[in-house]
Structures are given as C-alpha cells and as structure tokens.
Amino acid sequence: MAMERTWILLSKGGRGLLVAAAVTFLLLGFSLRPSVPTSSRQEEAPGALLQEAVQQQEDRTLSRALQDVGKSTVRYAARISGRIARPDVWSDWQPHLRMPETREYYGVLVAPGEVLAYGLGLSDDPEVQVQFNDGPAVWGRITSRFLSSGLVQIIANGASDRQPPRIAARGGRAGDAVVATAPGLEGPIIAPLFLSSSGASISATTTPLDDFRGLPVFSPERELLGIVGDVEGKARIISIDAAMIPSSTPATIPRRIGLSLGSRTEPANGPSGVIVTGVEPDGLAARAGILADDLLLQIDEETVVDVAQAASTLTAPDAPDLQLNIRRGLSGVTLLTVAMPGTERIEP
Amino acid sequence: MNQILSVGLILLAALAAGHVAQRIRLPEVTGYLLIGVLIGPAAFDVITHDNLEALQLLSEVALGLILFGIGTIFEASTFLQIGRRVAFITLIEAFAACTLVVIAMMFAGMPAAVAMLLGVVAMETAPATTLMIVREYDTRGPLTDTLLALLAMNNMLVLLTFGVVAAGLTLSTGGFASLYFSVHGLVWSVGGAVALGVLAGLLLEAWSPRVESGSEAMMLAIGTVLLTVGAARALGVSPLIAALTVGGVIANVSGHAAGLVEELRRADPPLYAVFFVLAGAELPIALLPQIGLTGLLYVVARSAGKIGGAWWAGQRANMSQLVQRKLGLCLLSSSSLAIGLTLQVRQQFPHLADQLSAVVLSSVIVFEIVGPILARMALRQAGEVTIVPTGGALPVTQPNA
Numbered sequence: 079m080a081m082e083r084t085w086i087l088l089s090k091g092g093r094g095l096l097v098a099a100a101v102t103f104l105l106l107g108f109s110l111r112p113s114v115p116t117s118s119r120q121e122e123a124p125g126a127l128l129q130e131a132v133q134q135q136e137d138r139t140l141s142r143a144l145q146d147v148g149k150s151t152v153r154y155a156a157r158i159s160g161r162i163a164r165p166d167v168w169s170d171w172q173p174h175l176r177m178p179e180t181r182e183y184y185g186v187l188v189a190p191g192e193v194l195a196y197g198l199g200l201s202d203d204p205e206v207q208v209q210f211n212d213g214p215a216v217w218g219r220i221t222s223r224f225l226s227s228g229l230v231q232i233i234a235n236g237a238s239d240r241q242p243p244r245i246a247a248r249g250g251r252a253g254d255a256v257v258a259t260a261p262g263l264e265g266p267i268i269a270p271l272f273l274s275s276s277g278a279s280i281s282a283t284t285t286p287l288d289d290f291r292g293l294p295v296f297s298p299e300r301e302l303l304g305i306v307g308d309v310e311g312k313a314r315i316i317s318i319d320a321a322m323i324p325s326s327t328p329a330t331i332p333r334r335i336g337l338s339l340g341s342r343t344e345p346a347n348g349p350s351g352v353i354v355t356g357v358e359p360d361g362l363a364a365r366a367g368i369l370a371d372d373l374l375l376q377i378d379e380e381t382v383v384d385v386a387q388a389a390s391t392l393t394a395p396d397a398p399d400l401q402l403n404i405r406r407g408l409s410g411v412t413l414l415t416v417a418m419p420g421t422e423r424i425e426p
Numbered sequence: 427m428n429q430i431l432s433v434g435l436i437l438l439a440a441l442a443a444g445h446v447a448q449r450i451r452l453p454e455v456t457g458y459l460l461i462g463v464l465i466g467p468a469a470f471d472v473i474t475h476d477n478l479e480a481l482q483l484l485s486e487v488a489l490g491l492i493l494f495g496i497g498t499i500f501e502a503s504t505f506l507q508i509g510r511r512v513a514f515i516t517l518i519e520a521f522a523a524c525t526l527v528v529i530a531m532m533f534a535g536m537p538a539a540v541a542m543l544l545g546v547v548a549m550e551t552a553p554a555t556t557l558m559i560v561r562e563y564d565t566r567g568p569l570t571d572t573l574l575a576l577l578a579m580n581n582m583l584v585l586l587t588f589g590v591v592a593a594g595l596t597l598s599t600g601g602f603a604s605l606y607f608s609v610h611g612l613v614w615s616v617g618g619a620v621a622l623g624v625l626a627g628l629l630l631e632a633w634s635p636r637v638e639s640g641s642e643a644m645m646l647a648i649g650t651v652l653l654t655v656g657a658a659r660a661l662g663v664s665p666l667i668a669a670l671t672v673g674g675v676i677a678n679v680s681g682h683a684a685g686l687v688e689e690l691r692r693a694d695p696p697l698y699a700v701f702f703v704l705a706g707a708e709l710p711i712a713l714l715p716q717i718g719l720t721g722l723l724y725v726v727a728r729s730a731g732k733i734g735g736a737w738w739a740g741q742r743a744n745m746s747q748l749v750q751r752k753l754g755l756c757l758l759s760s761s762s763l764a765i766g767l768t769l770q771v772r773q774q775f776p777h778l779a780d781q782l783s784a785v786v787l788s789s790v791i792v793f794e795i796v797g798p799i800l801a802r803m804a805l806r807q808a809g810e811v812t813i814v815p816t817g818g819a820l821p822v823t824q825p826n827a
Contacts (some may be wrong), residue, residue: 093679097628100621107614107621108661 158183158195158218158232160206185230191238193218197230208234335392335400335416337363351375351382351405366416369406376403432477433484433700439465440699453798455558455702460795462706473707481704488701490655490669491648491694492554493581497623497673498687499574511743512572515736516579519757520549522735523728524587530727531785534720539595540781546591547767547786548728550584552759553577554705555794558698559756559801561691567810569749573756578670581763585664586616588767595775618663623671626654630672631680643682644689666763705761709791721788728789732757748808755804759797760790 159182185195193208200206200220208218222231234240337357354372357364374382378401382388392400400416427435439461447457465472524545531541556577560570589612630650637643654672658665676683733754740750768786771778805811 093628096624100624103621104618104625104661107610107618110610 156185156187156193156195156234157209158185158193158197158206159209159215160197160220161201161203185232187240191234191236191240193232193234195230195232197223197232200230206232208232208237210234210237210240213237213240335362337361337368337392352388354404362416366402366414368402368404368414368416371406373405374402375405377401379403427472427474427477429477429480432473432481435465435472436462436481436700436703437696440703443703444699453559453802454562455555455798456795458699458702459706459709459798462703463709463711465703466707466709468707468709468711473704478704478707481700484697484700485704486655486665487652488694488697489554490651490665491690491697492557492701493578493666493669494647494651494673495687495690496553496557496574496578497670497675498677498683499571500578500670500674501677501683505575508572508575511745512575513579514743515572515739515745515753516576516583518739518742519576519732519735519754520580520583520587522738523548523731526727526731527724530723531720534723536720536781537778539775540778542591542595543588543767543771543775543778543782544724544785546584546588547764547782548724548731548760549580549587550760550763550767551577551580551732551757552761552763552794552797553581554698554701555759555761555798556756556801558702559798559805563802563805563811565805565810566812567808568746569752569756569805569808570810572745572749572753576753576757578674580757582616582667582670584763584767585667586612589615592775614662615664616667618661619658619665619667620671622654622658622661622663623668624675626650626657626668627672627675628679630676630686631682634680634682634686640685640689640692643686644693647686647690648693705794708765709794711791721785724785725789725792728760728793729758752804752808756801758793758800760793764790 159180161180181199183195183197183200185193185197187193187210197206197220204220206218206220207215209215216235216237218232218234218237220230221233337354351373354363354368354370354374357368357370374388376382377388377391380391402414402416404412404414406412440458443457443461444454445457447454447460462473463469467473467475467478527548528541528545531544532538536544556573559565560574593609593612627650630646633646634643637646651669651672654668655665658668676686680686736754736757737750740753745753764786768783771782802811
C-alpha cells in the first residue's frame with residue numbers, strides 16, 4: 079500500500095510547523111532544565127601542605143584514610159555536611175546535575191581552622207556545616223577543590239583556635255603527626271610506633287622520607303597504636319625513629335626496644351625474616367647486641383614472617399625477655415636476648 | 427599502544443576473526459566479539475583500557491549510524507501495516523521478560539528496587555548485534571521486518587520504562603521535591619531527542635536533493651548523524667532516540683532515503699567491525715565465573731520472558747506461525763544499552779549498583795555470545811537468509827584478461 083509518505087506532512091507549511099514545534103520544545107525543555115551552576119568549580123592553588131598531599135598518586139586512598147580518621151573520635155577530626163550534586167533521571171547515561179541533597183563527609187584539621195575532607199560529589203555551593211568531634215557545629219566555606227582526588231579544603235568559621243596535629247612530611251620530630259594512607263589495603267594497618275630520643279630522621283630501610291605519609295591509628299581508648307606508612311607509592315609498615323603524636327593526644331607506646339625494621343628488598347632465597355634497619359644507640363636492642371642490617375629470623379623460636387608480625391611480638395606490652403635469632407652477614411645464626419623493662423609511657 | 431595502531435590492529439583482527447567465524451559457521455559478529463575478548467584487557471591486553479577509552483568515540487559513531495539505519499525502517503506504510511501488531515508484541519515480550527526477571531530476582535533474595543531495575547534492563551534487545559546479523563545474511567521476509575521494527579520500539583520502550591522506574595525510585599527516597607526533576611528528565615530525554623531528530627532529519631532531507639554523487643550523499647548522511655549524536659550529548663537528551671528519529675524522518679519525508687542508506691552501508695562496515703571488537707574487549711569476562719545462581723536465574727528468566735512473550739503475543743496478534751515461533755530467539759542479544767543503563771544506575775543509585783552490575787555484566791557475556799547465534803539460527807530456519815557467507819577470498823582480476 080503506497081502511503082505516498084503523507085503520514086508526516088510534505089507540504090512546506092507542514093514542515094515549517096514541524097520545525098517550529100521541535101524548536102519550541104527544545105528551547106522550552108532546555109530552559110526548564112534543572113541545573114546547578116558550575117562556574118565556581120575550579121582548581122585552586124592549594125597550600126603547600128595540601129599540595130603535597132594532593133599531588134601524591136594515591137589520593138583516593140588518602141580520601142578513604144581521611145574518612146577513617148574522621149569517623150574516629152580524635153578531636154581534630156570533623157564531619158562535614160554539605161549539599162551534593164547527583165545525576166538526574168536521564169536516559170543517555172550521561173551525568174546531569176539535579177537538586178542537591180545533603181550528605182555527610184569526613185575530614186581532619188590540617189591547619190588552624192582549616193579542614194581537609196573527602197568531598198567528591200559535593201555541589202558547588204561553598205557553604206558546608208563542620209561538626210568537630212568535640213565541639214559544636216560551625217559553618218564552613220569550601221575554598222579549594224581538588225578534582226583529581228575528590229578532596230576539598232574548608233575554612234571553618236570561628237575555629238582558628240583549633241590546632242591540627244602537626245604534619246611531618248619531612249624529617250618529623252617529637253610531637254608531629256602524619257596523615258597517611260596504605261595503598262591497596264581496605265583499611266589502615268596498625269603498626270607499632272618506635273620512638274627515639276634523636277628524632278632527627280624518619281626512614282624506612284634506606285628510603286628517604288620525602289614521600290612519606292602515615293596515618294595515626296588510635297585505639298578506642300585514644301591510645302596511639304601506630305602509623306601506617308606509604309613510601310614512594312608502596313604500602314609499608316614503617317618503624318619510625320621520631321615521635322608522631324598529636325600534641326593533644328597522650329599516647330601509650332606499648333613497648334619500645336629501640337630498633338626499626340624493614341622488609342627484605344631482595345628476593346629471599348633463604349629463610350624468611352626482616353631486616354633491622356636502625357638501632358637506637360642506648361636502646362634495649364643495642365644493649366642486647368643487635369646491629370643495623372641484621373636479619374631477624376625468629377623471636378622466641380617463632381619464625382618471623384613480616385614486619386607487622388615481628389613488630390607486634392616485639393612491642394607486646396606484657397612480653398617477657400625476648401630470645402631473638404638473627405643472622406649477621408655471612409656468619410651463622412646468633413641468639414640474642416633482649417631484656418624487657420616495663421611499658422613506657424610517652425608524654426607529648 | 428597508540429590509537430592508530432590499535433585501530434589498524436582491530437580492523438585486521440576483525441577481518442581475520444570474521445573469516446574464521448564463517449568457516450566454523452558462526453556469525454561474523456560473534457567472531458568480532460570473541461576476537462575483541464581475546465585482544466582486550468580481559469585476556470592478552472593488546473587493546474588496553476586506555477585504548478578502549480580513546481576509541482569510545484568510534485563506538486558511539488557506529489551506534490549512531492546503526493540506530494539511524496534502524497530508524498529508516500519506520501516508513502509509514504510499513505508501520506501502518508505491521509506497526510500495531512509489532513507494538514503489541516514489543517510490549518508483551520519486553521514486559522514478560524521484565525516480570526519474570528523481577529520475580530526471579532526477588533526469589534533469589536534481591537531487594538525489590540534492584541529486582542525492578544534488573545527487570546527493566548532485561549527488557550532490552552541489542553539493536554546493533556541483531557542488525558548486524560540481518561545485514562550479514564541479508565535476511566528478508568516477515569520475520570526480519572517484524573524484528574527490525576520491534577528493535578526500534580523495544581529500545582524506545584526500555585528508555586521510557588527506565589525513566590519511569592528511576593523516577594519512582596527517586597521519589598521513594600527523595601520526596602515530592604524530586605518529582606519535577608524526574609518527570610522533566612524523562613520528558614526531556616525522550617521528547618527532546620525526538621525533537622532534535624526531527625530537526626536533523628528535515629535538515630538532511632532539505633539538503634539531500636542537492637548532493638551530486640554517492641560520496642557526497644555519504645558525507646551528508648554521516649555528518650548529519652554525527653551532528654545529531656553530538657548535539658544530543660550536549661543537550662542531555664537520548665542520542666539513541668535522536669539517531670532513530672533522524673532515520674524515521676528521512677524514511678518518511680524524503681525520496682532519497684533509500685539512496686542515503688545504501689551509501690551509508692558502503693561506508694560503515696569498518697566502523698561496525700571496530701564497534702563489535704571494542705564491545706568484545708569491554709566484556710567483563712572475569713565476571714563470568716561469578717555469575718552464580720542469581721545470574722543463571724536472570725538468564726533463564728529473561729530468555730523465557732522474551733521467547734515466551736514473543737510467542738504468546740505473536741499468536742494474539744495473528745502473526746504467521748513462523749514469526750510466532752522464531753521471533754523470540756532473535757531477541758536475546760543484550761549489550762550496549764544494558765551496560766549503559768547499568769552505568770546510569772551506578773550514577774543515580776550507587777547503593778544499588780553493585781548487585782545490579784554483577785548480574786547484568788555477567789549475563790551480557792552470555793547473551794552477547796549466544797544471542798547472535800540463536801538469531802541467525804532462527805532467521806535461517808525461517809528461510810529468510812539470502813546470503814550464505816563462505817569466507818572466501820576476494821576475486822582476483824587477471825591483468826589483460
């Protein structure tokens with residue numbers, strides 16, 4: 079049956095009508111389209127501290143770490159409530175912005191009155207509510223957005239007297255704290271914290287600290303349990319030689335024997351073990367005769383598998399004297415005894 | 427690998443895979459998909475994720491041309507002949523698949539919201555894969571006519587239903603304030619796409635009498651389709667419906683539609699090959715072992731809904747016995763739109779996305795491999811295949827012969 083294509087008008091007038099209807103619909107629909115202004119979305123130059131954090135490769139992991147800290151009870155953590163931009167109901171699987179709703183994010187103080195938070199999805203509205211863990215809620219303003227990482231920098235109104243934990247990005251010192259991450263891991267690792275009186279350097283094996291980021295991990299009793307470290311993009315549990323304790327947070331160090339440990343970097347053909355990367359001159363380990371570069375094989379006849387396991391055993395608060403099997407250079411295995419005093423408490 | 431190298435490799439790999447597929451009596455499109463899997467990130471990683479991302483443009487262009495081609499089937503005379511019956515069959519087969527999937531997923535312990543979204547995704551039949559079979563075997567007949575018309579309606583119906591379900595879910599969580607945004611999104615996405623398609627189609631029609639050669643016609647058609655898809659993206663309307671509409675308008679108001687489509691068909695095989703190899707490379711094969719009982723239930727429920735629904739509706743619509751029995755087998759392919767809807771769910775309902783993605787992505791692998799084979803089988807049994815590919819070499823021209 080020939081319809082002569084009369085189904086849709088062929089006359090010039092009819093086509094004009096069709097074009098007019100289509101254009102009207104498009105104009106009307108577009109003008110009524112819900113949208114959120116995007117002009118304020120921009121990359122702003124972050125402060126030196128943030129720049130260092132944001133330029134690292136594992137920013138998203140850092141974001142997760144921030145949430146972990148934010149959910150803890152430490153006083154420098156905050157909950158951020160802000161309006162979010164969510165995709166609208168469109169059928170072309172492209173994101174569109176729709177009426178914002180509120181969502182809660184987490185962050186930490188990184189400068190007086192200044193919060194670094196994970197804020198991916200926050201709308202362009204710069205006003206957010208900042209609820210510090212131990213204080214009332216205040217209004218804050220987003221001053222920088224880091225689109226690659228989803229982080230936002232927020233200035234909290236009337237909170238300039240709130241001091242953050244100090245950040246030790248290079249050469250930490252007693253009283254410093256570090257925000258850090260453990261790439262590839264779902265949550266923070268609990269690593270024992272080693273202290274030294276020198277506090278001059280922080281290093282894992284021979285790696286300089288330039289890329290170090292660590293997350294302080296607290297017990298429910300607000301004891302500082304340890305630090306998760308990230309050195310040059312690799313997750314490490316780092317034995318550090320400087321205190322990394324938030325100034326306001328008294329921390330109990332379960333045990334300190336004065337040595338730092340590191341994973342073996344060469345493929346291990348022989349027995350498993352961890353490397354002693356440093357020995358505190360007057361510490362218990364030094365007194366027992368342990369030297370740097372010793373290979374720690376066994377602790378109390380238990381084979382050492384990795385740094386975490388070794389550190390956990392070495393720092394157990396109620397540990398008696400420890401029998402360590404070590405290998406030094408090409409010599410055979412040596413048995414050393416580390417005499418253990420009581421648990422030491424470090425005051426900030 | 428740089429992008430030019432990857433495109434070259436994809437084309438040659440597709441050529442070889444197409445020949446091999448024909449030799450072992452599989453559809454070419456299955457060969458394309460399988461070679462895509464082999465050289466993609468899931469296997470040998472010759473085509474990397476970066477390549478896939480960079481070549482997404484080609485996929486979108488190909489999909490636009492495919493839907494334009496399907497749209498040209500919507501000629502008023504044909505539509506009035508079979509349109510109502512096809513619309514009825516489309517509704518029944520799609521909602522039968524949807525209903526069975528919802529029931530099966532709730533039986534498997536899925537939350538109602540996830541089950542409903544899975545039901546909507548299950549309604550979809552992949553236009554590109556199915557059209558490729560039709561073209562490869564140059565199938566002609568009532569089953570082919572019904573199938574092609576159904577493809578266009580099916581995709582439009584899926585987009586509409588997804589919009590309605592998503593609006594309902596948004597309302598249930600977002601309150602009455604979300605109603606305006608949801609309704610506007612739905613109307614704008616579909617209505618805006620149709621309006622855009624009408625404008626682009628009329629532009630194409632107005633220009634077509636002025637073209638003087640086949641190559642000019644090809645440039646006009648491809649340019650218009652790309653313009654439409656790009657404008658649709660910019661406006662936030664559905665590029666699929668917009669491209670379909672351009673084809674539909676051209677089929678009905680232009681005397682040059684057949685010529686344009688013919689010129690387009692000469693140009694698009696490389697694009698189609700790239701499209702399907704990339705689709706294969708993007709298939710998340712690693713998920714296949716995780717398909718599990720829920721995934722199997724989904725596959726069975728969707729297949730039963732499509733085949734059973736098409737059969738029952740075909741009977742009611744007084745379609746021929748052949749169409750009744752074979753149509754459902756041609757409707758099982760599922761790919762780009764299903765994955766697109768999954769991405770949409772991830773953006774819109776992130777808390778529901780993980781469960782939905784695992785089922786959809788693993789089942790897409792099954793449907794995308796098995797679907798074309800069943801479609802070819804059905805079309806062949808219906809006696810509508812006019813070309814039997816042999817995988818032979820190009821004819822050799824003898825010099826001075």
